[in-house]
Amino acid sequence: MxxxxxxxxxxxxxxxxxxxxxxxxxxxxxxxxxxxxxxxxxxxxxxxxxxxxxxxxxxxxxxxxxxxxxxxxxxxxxxxxxxxxxxxxxxxxxxxxxxxxxxxxxxxxxxxxxxxxxxxxxxxxxxFALAGVTMSVCFGLxxxxxxxxxxxxxxxxxxxxxxxxxxxxxxxxxxxxxxVRPAPHTPSERGDGAFRQLLGDRPYLGLILVNFAFALAVDLFVLGVPVYLRLVLGAPAWMIGAVIVTSTVFRLCFQVTTVDRLRNVPRTTALTGAGLLWITWALATAAALWVPAPWNLAYLLGITLVHCVANLVHAPTSTALAEASAPPGARGRYVASFQYSFGVSNVVAPAVISLTAVHPVLPWLVLAAVLTAATAALPVLGRTLPTVAVHR
Known part of the structure; x- marks a missing residue:
């Protein structure tokens, strides 16, 4: 209930x-x-x-x-x-x-x-996947x-x-x-040093940095793709709607199924796959500049699906990894700090998009570089984060 x-x-x-x-x-x-x-x-x-x-x-x-x-x-x-x-x-x-x-x-x-x-x-x-689908679909409505x-x-x-x-x-x-009636909560001790513990927890801080790169990929899809379509590719406004609707419907249909299929895959391995897909998407988005106009819609919808698959993997997996990696008595502070990866991305994304004024493909090349560094770090995190968090 x-x-x-x-x-x-x-x-x-x-x-x-x-x-x-x-x-x-x-x-x-x-x-x-x-x-x-x-x-x-x-x-x-x-x-x-x-x-x-x-x-x-x-x-x-x-x-x-x-x-x-x-x-x-x-x-x-x-x-x-x-x-x-x-x-x-x-x-x-x-x-x-x-x-x-x-x-x-x-x-x-x-x-x-x-x-x-x-x-x-x-x-x-x-x-987390069910909650994400619910929020995404209702937001779209x-x-x-x-x-x-x-x-x-x-x-x-x-x-x-x-x-x-x-x-x-x-x-x-x-x-x-x-x-909503959760089990009785056991308050943390005053002055328990959880924030000092977090600042010394290098694997968790590394997870926050990696997730910043992945959050940036999501923000550039939401904020950057419409700018790229309209101002660079000269696409009609309805094409922006087609891309966003495709993403929403795809998540509604496949989010929970994707999570179920990945239940035996280590979380850092699944996120590595998401990172590789996003790198491919970022480079393919940059390459859209040279796609002939008659093929633009098919090409953009195709690479949108690549982005969608990466997001299906990342959205619940990253949050579950962050929650499971936190010490029991400090989950609130750890998970709250994990939110900085999204908050900083919200601030940085417009600046990255502004690089379009320098060259139209530059934002996507910068994103690909950031994603490459983050994806390369995941195998290291897989060995240093708590085993129970990595292996579900």
Whole structure:
């Protein structure tokens, strides 16, 4: 009951986020009245604030338990979405964005520990895969609804999606409080030195660095491919939608099956395979510049499938490896620190995409180089991370 209720809660959360997140910049410009550079600066500053959250969130997960932190994160995000409804100036817009960013980081620092606590399986890959599929599909549905609503004239559709997002966070929190009942949490000891232990745990720090490279591959797919398609290849706008829909449908159909087939494969070996696929995808994306126009769609859909397979392997496997590699009394702080691989990637990805101005293929060559270094490090991590974490 608890795990199913958690999936429902995550679906509600992701649908609401999908409704609002894709139009956040548009909301800042059309409703609050900021110019585009200022809106971008507000978003970047809020993201930076979010990067301060993991140490505190991880500590609170170990002290309070993951459900309490997750509910708190939902309430903070609800406050942020609600703040958008009344914001009329740059400081108010920044506060709204910062609350959302803070709550979102708290969400990711706690949700995977809660999923693990509710899962009877020794291996957490499958529960993480189910949660990932639920969030991905519901986010896509929400984004589709946002596209329909914001096509209407006026600013009321934007206010409606912001209000809907706030409600989704509150509903998610209510479901978590009413129906999700993890086992009683044993608080960590005060001053137990877990952060000092983490800073001395070179294999885990190496895992965070490797996952940064893989997270960058995901971010460049989401943010960089649309830029590459439109500004470099001159592809029609509908081709961007075709690529994104292909990715979403592929994950829905094959995520859980992929995890089941890999259950006897060491996690670092599976991630090595994902890294090799992403290197191939990055180089193939760079080579798209020389593909004849009539073949562009088929070629891009083909290499998108390569990216999708890598993501199917990486998404649940990396999180399960990070959770299983953490000491029992410090899982919150370890898993929260692992989130820095995603947070830093969110900051770095736009800078990598900007290299398009130097040469159109440069972002993809840089990504391939970073992925090569990360993939080469995985066999070493396979020998140094805890055996029980590597071999499921």
């Amino acid at each position: 608890g795990r199913n209720a958690l999936l429902v809660a995550l679906g509600v959360d992701s649908f609401g986020t999908g409704v609002f997140l894709p139009v956040t910049v548009l909301y800042l410009t059309f409703v609050i009245g900021l110019d585009l550079p200022t809106a971008g600066l507000v978003g970047a500053a809020a993201t930076a604030v979010g990067l301060l959250v993991p140490p505190l969130a991880g500590h609170l997960v170990d002290r309070w338990g993951p459900r309490t932190v997750l509910v708190t994160a939902q309430l903070v995000q609800a406050a942020g979405a609600g703040m958008y409804l009344v914001a009329t100036s740059v400081p108010e817009a920044f506060l709204a964005a910062a609350l959302l960013a803070t709550g979102q980081r708290g969400f990711y620092c706690s949700v995977f520990v809660l999923i693990a606590d509710l899962s009877a399986e020794t291996s957490k890959d499958r529960p 929400g984004a589709g609804v946002a596209g329909l609503l914001t096509g209407a004239a006026g600013d009321w559709p934007y206010r409606l999606v912001a209000a809907g997002n706030a409600v989704s966070f509150l509903v998610c929190a209510a479901i978590l409080l009413r129906y």
